[in-house]
Amino acid sequence: MLLLGIETSCDETAVAVLENRQVRADLIASQDDLHAAFGGIVPELASRRHLEVLPTMVTEAMSGAQVTWTDLDGIAVTVAPGLIGALLVGLAYAKGIAFAHNRPLIGVNHLEGHLLVAMLEHPDLTPPFIGLVVSGGHTSLYFVEQVGQYRLLGATRDDAAGEAFDKGAKLLQLGYPGGPLIDRLAATGDRTRLRFPRPKLRRKGSPFEVGAYDLSFSGLKTALAQQLARPQSGLSSIRVEDYAAAFQYRIIEELVDRLAVAAHDLQCDRIVVAGGVAANRGLRARLDTLARKEGLRCFIPRMRYCTDNAVMIAWAGMQRAWRGEKDDLALNATAVAELGSGT
Amino acid sequence: MNASDRRLRRTTTSPAETRALAAEIANHLVPGTVIALHGPLGAGKTCFVQGLARALEVSSTVMVTSPTYTLLNIYPGRYPVYHFDWYRLDDIDAVWQLDCEEYFEGRGITVVEWGEKFPAVLPPRTIHMTIEIGTGTRRTWEIPASFCLTELP
Numbered sequence: 375m376l377l378l379g380i381e382t383s384c385d386e387t388a389v390a391v392l393e394n395r396q397v398r399a400d401l402i403a404s405q406d407d408l409h410a411a412f413g414g415i416v417p418e419l420a421s422r423r424h425l426e427v428l429p430t431m432v433t434e435a436m437s438g439a440q441v442t443w444t445d446l447d448g449i450a451v452t453v454a455p456g457l458i459g460a461l462l463v464g465l466a467y468a469k470g471i472a473f474a475h476n477r478p479l480i481g482v483n484h485l486e487g488h489l490l491v492a493m494l495e496h497p498d499l500t501p502p503f504i505g506l507v508v509s510g511g512h513t514s515l516y517f518v519e520q521v522g523q524y525r526l527l528g529a530t531r532d533d534a535a536g537e538a539f540d541k542g543a544k545l546l547q548l549g550y551p552g553g554p555l556i557d558r559l560a561a562t563g564d565r566t567r568l569r570f571p572r573p574k575l576r577r578k579g580s581p582f583e584v585g586a587y588d589l590s591f592s593g594l595k596t597a598l599a600q601q602l603a604r605p606q607s608g609l610s611s612i613r614v615e616d617y618a619a620a621f622q623y624r625i626i627e628e629l630v631d632r633l634a635v636a637a638h639d640l641q642c643d644r645i646v647v648a649g650g651v652a653a654n655r656g657l658r659a660r661l662d663t664l665a666r667k668e669g670l671r672c673f674i675p676r677m678r679y680c681t682d683n684a685v686m687i688a689w690a691g692m693q694r695a696w697r698g699e700k701d702d703l704a705l706n707a708t709a710v711a712e713l714g715s716g717t
Numbered sequence: 718m719n720a721s722d723r724r725l726r727r728t729t730t731s732p733a734e735t736r737a738l739a740a741e742i743a744n745h746l747v748p749g750t751v752i753a754l755h756g757p758l759g760a761g762k763t764c765f766v767q768g769l770a771r772a773l774e775v776s777s778t779v780m781v782t783s784p785t786y787t788l789l790n791i792y793p794g795r796y797p798v799y800h801f802d803w804y805r806l807d808d809i810d811a812v813w814q815l816d817c818e819e820y821f822e823g824r825g826i827t828v829v830e831w832g833e834k835f836p837a838v839l840p841p842r843t844i845h846m847t848i849e850i851g852t853g854t855r856r857t858w859e860i861p862a863s864f865c866l867t868e869l870p
Contacts, residue, residue, distance in 0.1 A: 457788060530782060533763070541758050544758065
């Protein structure tokens with residue numbers, strides 16, 4: 375089976391051609407030039423930018439993979455969740471080519487792409503497994519019972535883990551993106567110089583239902599600001615490396631705790647961690663330790679497939695196509711669509 | 718601005734109290750209200766929106782989370798709650814492209830975090846609330862007196 379994949383849910387424009395497990399083309403438009411020109415992250419320009427680069431990228435991917443429209447068994451495209459304007463650009467374009475060339479259209483949830491892409495690289499990985507998608511915009515824990523069947527176990531109740539890294543880095547005056555900066559400093563820091571309390575998720579008195587696997591990172595950000603404001607624990611008395619180590623440690627421990635508890639509760643010995651935060655070296659090392667200690671197997675997609683890409687969209691679309699599923703041209707995009715909730 | 722210019726100060730000492738304050742305020746809101754929350758990282762802005770959303774009958778199973786990356790979260794309740802966050806935005810053209818006016822003029826309640834970055838985008842009727850971080854979990858809220866809340870020292 376040969377699929378074209380299109381991803382435009384957020385800042386990246388990505389196009390891929392996938393033939394079964396073989397990646398024939400994998401393009402991600404670098405946003406660096408755009409960011410540099412505008413002096414920072416300007417996500418809304420992303421929709422305009424998607425529109426500008428997508429047609430060229432599709433042509434390039436198709437010719438690079440040496441395939442024609444008639445070779446394609448379908449077009450997989452991200453329909454949720456993400457910035458609605460950005461999603462609509464990719465979807466409208468995908469519908470256009472699906473209609474013009476009479477190819478099946480397959481809508482894909484971005485989170486499903488993140489969850490399943492590890493299976494592309496690891497043919498021995500099959501459901502059931504525990505999947506954690508952890509990035510700037512998402513921190514969600516799933517039980518993947520089988521392909522297409524997902525149970526949302528828990529998610530952040532406030533900030534995503536990647537957002538906590540970015541805002542923590544901002545408070546530490548480190549710059550952007552925060553994750554890699556904190557990770558690098560943490561490697562030489564002493565986490566025991568400071569202590570960040572475990573985030574408390576009070577089930578009682580909370581206005582929202584809080585589940586056993588839910589996470590919270592907004593209190594951690596507040597705790598960091600408080601520590602920094604105190605003369606005895608400010609940056610003049612404690613090294614920024616130690617701050618980075620203690621702050622990162624708390625985020626990682628929270629993530630690893632939920633993974634370990636979920637693996638135990640569901641009697642599942644396979645774990646997948648995907649999303650941009652999966653690049654964090656501290657997290658990877660900690661997952662190794664957990665896997666060895668608990669007898670688990672931990673799968674992390676290669677870095678290129680951890681951040682937003684179209685290979686994962688084509689791959690998730692292929693799962694649907696293999697089941698004989700497709701969408702009609704009335705397919706719509708939605709900004710908020712947590713995978714597997716309420717189903 | 719008008720008589721509602723008079724402002725009062727309220728202090729909260731925990732996230733639960735912040736949510737309770739938001740719930741109290743929620744009872745005074747009508748569709749089309751725009752609230753801008755001003756305060757530093759960790760002030761409790763998202764926490765405030767959680768309390769507000771719950772009071773506006775947003776289901777307890779709906780995740781009310783930070784829209785820093787998503788830029789806009791929409792929660793269905795008695796009225797829809799439009800939750801914006803401009804933290805990540807550096808250019809006013811980018812904000813205009815979000816079509817915020819559509820939401821401001823809509824049938825819901827809009828709350829904007831980091832609205833002070835682009836005051837020109839906010840409508841003149843915007844209700845501004847300022848949060849100061851005190852020691853520990855203490856927060857001082859400066860809000861318009863027109864909400865008829867009991868003034869506390």
